[in-house]
Amino acid sequence: MELRSVAVLGGGPGGLYVARLLKLRHPDCAVDLYEQSPPDQTFGFGVGLATKTQRNLEAADPASLAAIVERSFQHEMAMEVRGERVLLPVDNLIAIGRSTLLDVLRQHAEDAGVRLHYGTRVTADELDAELVIASDGVSSATREASADTFGATIDTHDSLYLWCGTDFALPTASFLPVETEHGTFVAHAYPYAPDRSTFLIETDEETWRRAGFDATTARTPYDESDVESLAYLSQAFAAELQGHPLVGNRTRWLQFRTIRCARWHHDNVVLLGDAAHTAHYSIGSGTKLAMEDGIALDAALAEAPDLETALARYEAVRRPAVEHLQETARRSMRWWDTFPDRLDVPVDQLLIAYMTRAGKVSVDRFAALAGDVVRRGLAHYAGCAVSEVPEEDRTDWILSRPLLRDDQTWPARSVTLEQLGSHVDLTVDVHDPWGGDGDVQVKQATAQSGDASRSVLLRSADDLGAVLTMFDLGERLRREAGVVVAATVPAPLVEFAVAALASGRIDLVVPMPASA
Incomplete structure (x- = not known):
């Protein structure tokens, strides 16, 4: 469709970026951006942009991405625990000051013909525009003014x-x-x-x-x-x-708020970025999400015959990716909540746990990035020399390691029910294994197991989310109850069980056929 007029509320990265994209695609369209703060008033420090995000930005607008990269700072990554430091190779990880990023995006928006109005506070219902894009942040006045319409829920994190x-x-x-x-x-x-x-x-x-x-x-x-x-x-x-x-820069203690909206658009108003959704900073930034929202909205508007179809398409295409990232971020957030409990883990093995914490990266995929780190981490897992860890066939090797716990021995980590022996059976049916429901299941398993020589067998639904939750509860049981934790795992998800073994979330795996 051809747009005649667009108003963008909010002069953050998402608002500036989508304004430029729309003006480039619709040069005859009047695109106005309104930001209530002066252009030189911004809060925050640096913004990180991972390789995949850079690829997405380059595909959408190579010129602005080139300018961002030119003023960015490239770096590697490391983890240090109790004096033990390990460098983690990362491909093309860059960061840029938030104020510098805004300068770049502001200049490129102006170059494209976007009209910028700073120090101007307006509301969606005051604007006579064909499309109003509300990119007005986590405390979005647009969203709050129509709370029932957008159906926002806000979960406030404990930490x-x-x-x-x-x-x-x-x-x-x-x-x-x-x-x-x-x-x-x-x-x-x-x-x-x-x-x-x-x-x-x-x-x-x-x-x-x-x-x-x-x-x-x-x-x-x-x-x-x-x-x-x-x-x-x-x-x-x-x-x-x-x-x-x-x-500091207006620096004070905060609790992270995860925002979800039942609807992202109504009539000619659409939410973008933090106004529509947030994901915990440990796995994805609001800047990345907002700018990628802009790419999806620009594409939907170009492909659809009318505004309502375009906004519906934008939400239908973009929402699954955002919700998947939010769920991944929730798991990552809870892992970091419990990070202090893992400070006794050797840092190489801890990095395996970190990389596989949300089910996005397998041990083999991590090894392709950091082979030496994985070999040292697996040596800690298996209690062997680094030279004994293979560079290939890691899955079979990890599953074949023996386990000795007190007076019990298992010849391999992959066992049958008969090989597992006497155990307590526990079906994991909680959403948050680190929360109150998880407390109940840990107490239940501890009471039934009696002494630490007993084993607990965990079962869950066959989907990946349920299996990852089961592994997290398994880690709690290993640490808090001192029991041997086995988990039933469908054959297609064994690679995730391998990561759980190497990370110390579970002790044994009972492979099961996938349900029909």
Whole structure:
């Protein structure tokens, strides 16, 4: 269809990007963007763009992606736990300052002919435009003004995070847990300029309260930074910061909000980016999602004969990918919640657990990226020398390793029910294995198993989501109850069971035929 007029609410990356795409495709269309803040007022630090996201942006608009890459900072990734640091090779991972990204996208939007209106607060019902795109953020006024129509639900996460930065470039992107007298703080940090790095620090609510951060949060004005928390954490991460301080930008402790909407459009108004959905920062950024929303919306408008068909198509095509990412992000978020419980795991094996935590990457796929890391991690898993770990046929090798636990021995990790022997049978039927329902099942299995020499056999539905949840509950049982955990796994999902074994989520696998 040919558009006559488009109004975009919100001058973040998603709004600027979709405005440019639409103006390029519809040069005779009037495209206006409205942002209530001045162009030089932005919050946040760096934005990371993975290789796949870069490919998507290049396919949609090579010119703007080239400008982004030119002003970005390329880096590798590492994990450091209790003084043990391992470099993780990453292909073409880049980051860019948020303000720099906005400058690039603003210039390219203007070059395309988009009219930008800064310092202007407008609402969707005030605009006389054929299409209104609400890219007005996680607290979207457009969404909230029509709450019943869009049907938003907001889940607030238990843990807390603090988004800050520092004034030097870290040598790599790093995952850094620090243990303090109050508890563990975990940093997700990465460089985004020669003299700047992002430092996102998260912790559980109990640690946050013990450190007194409930009080510092309460006395920090909304438009200022929590300087007491920044000072405390600058000391806690002093070794990693190399003497540099943490700096804030309206930095205060927050709880992540996962937003889902029953509908993304109504009449001529469509939600885009954080206004429509959010996914936890540990696996995907709002910037990536918003810009890829823009690509999907631009394509739907080009292919459909009218606006209603276009908006329906945009939502039908884009929603499954977003919801899949949200579910993956939920699993990743819960893994990071429990990360402090894994600090006893050797870092190479911990990296296998990290990469396979959400069912997106197999052991073999990770080995293609970081073969040395996987070999060392599998040596820890099997209790053998690194030289004994094969470079091929890893699945069979992992399944064939013996298990010795107390006075019990299994000749391989893949067993039949008869080989498993005496056990407690438990069907996993929880959504969140780390939550209250998971607590109930852990107590149930612990009470039935009696002593730590007994085994627990977990069963679940045959779909991948249910199997991954079963593995997570298995990890809780191994750590909290000290029992041997076996899991029934359909044959088509054995590669995920292999990752669970290597990561310490389960001890044994009972392969089962897939249900009809």
